[in-house]
Amino acid sequence: xxxxxxxxxLRRARGRLSPADVGLPAGGRRRVAGLRREEVAQLAGVSSxxxxxxxxxxxxxxxxxxxxxxxxxxxxxxxxxDELFHLAGTxxxxxxxxxxxxxxxxxxxxDRMADLPVMVISxxxxxxxxxxxxxxxxxxxxxxxxxxxxxxxxxxxxxxSRVVLDAEQRQEALLASVGTLRTSAARYPHDPGLARLxxxxxxxxxxxxxxxxxxxxxxxxxRTKTIDHPTIGPIVLECDSLQVPxxxxxxxxxxxxxxxxxxxxxxxxxxxxxxxxxxDSRPQ
Numbered sequence: 001x002x003x004x005x006x007x008x009x010l011r012r013a014r015g016r017l018s019p020a021d022v023g024l025p026a027g028g029r030r031r032v033a034g035l036r037r038e039e040v041a042q043l044a045g046v047s048s049x050x051x052x053x054x055x056x057x058x059x060x061x062x063x064x065x066x067x068x069x070x071x072x073x074x075x076x077x078x079x080x081x082d083e084l085f086h087l088a089g090t091x092x093x094x095x096x097x098x099x100x101x102x103x104x105x106x107x108x109x110x111d112r113m114a115d116l117p118v119m120v121i122s123x124x125x126x127x128x129x130x131x132x133x134x135x136x137x138x139x140x141x142x143x144x145x146x147x148x149x150x151x152x153x154x155x156x157x158x159x160x161s162r163v164v165l166d167a168e169q170r171q172e173a174l175l176a177s178v179g180t181l182r183t184s185a186a187r188y189p190h191d192p193g194l195a196r197l198x199x200x201x202x203x204x205x206x207x208x209x210x211x212x213x214x215x216x217x218x219x220x221x222x223r224t225k226t227i228d229h230p231t232i233g234p235i236v237l238e239c240d241s242l243q244v245p246x247x248x249x250x251x252x253x254x255x256x257x258x259x260x261x262x263x264x265x266x267x268x269x270x271x272x273x274x275x276x277x278x279x280d281s282r283p284q
Contacts, residue, residue, distance in 0.1 A: 001089035003057040009087060011055050013074040014040055021075065023114055023132045043073035045142040045149065062088050065146050068101040072129050077104050098122055098184065098191045099247040102129040106244055106251065115270070117254040124184045124194050125152035125177065128249070136273025137227055137254060138162060152177040153197065156205040164226040164234065175218040178211045225254070231272050235265040
């Protein structure tokens with residue numbers, strides 16, 4: 001691990017971005033150009049102190065998932081991402097492993113879809129990227145530990161989902177999740193992250209064990225979803241899945257018909273969702 005050069009790369013990448021580049025409000029007056037360390041930390045889902053230590057060349061060796069999150073937060077190109085991995089003493093993502101980084105073209109798509117909640121999901125259900133509106137609607141994934149930042153983990157082991165499902169819909173969603181992991185296990189038999197996820201689900205959820213052993217699965221379908229937002233209340237939205245075949249990832253997009261009550265709720269969410277980010281912004 002080349003700590004000194006890694007620190008320089010992180011500082012340089014942070015300095016070339018503005019809040020608008022990553023969908024954050026500008027906040028108050030800035031002493032220097034670029035993102036603040038706490039903003040990078042928020043986007044990557046790590047602590048501000050962690051980013052400070054890395055930039056001061058005294059941090060621990062980042063895990064592959066953290067490196068991928070930093071690359072996404074700093075909008076690094078694929079080549080820059082690979083350099084980041086090498087400087088940290090870690091091999092970049094290999095063929096045959098589940099891709100946990102978001103290519104720059106997909107990140108640009110998220111940046112342009114600022115008026116809709118959007119998330120990017122890996123082949124095993126990891127939330128690898130999201131925009132501010134998705135954080136406001138579903139969950140602020142930056143506040144969730146990296147090992148729990150997975151929609152399938154949340155379904156079986158989490159306890160605070162805002163998605164409203166009746167018993168039939170929940171069973172269908174669980175079956176679809178098990179089917180996703182079965183497909184991923186066949187496609188990526190040597191992926192260590194997938195093996196770890198399966199161990200946690202088997203040991204922590206009787207429901208998962210039963211469904212996995214039954215062999216029954218059902219496909220994911222685009223559908224309407226009801227999100228019970230703590231401030232706005234229930235919002236019924238269309239939920240569509242767009243595939244990124246090259247990386248075996250899925251872009252989840254929530255939308256509403258123009259002029260509908262759900263569209264008005266999304267407009268309100270843009271205001272409510274950004275208020276906390278603005279309040280949390282502090283000068284460096």
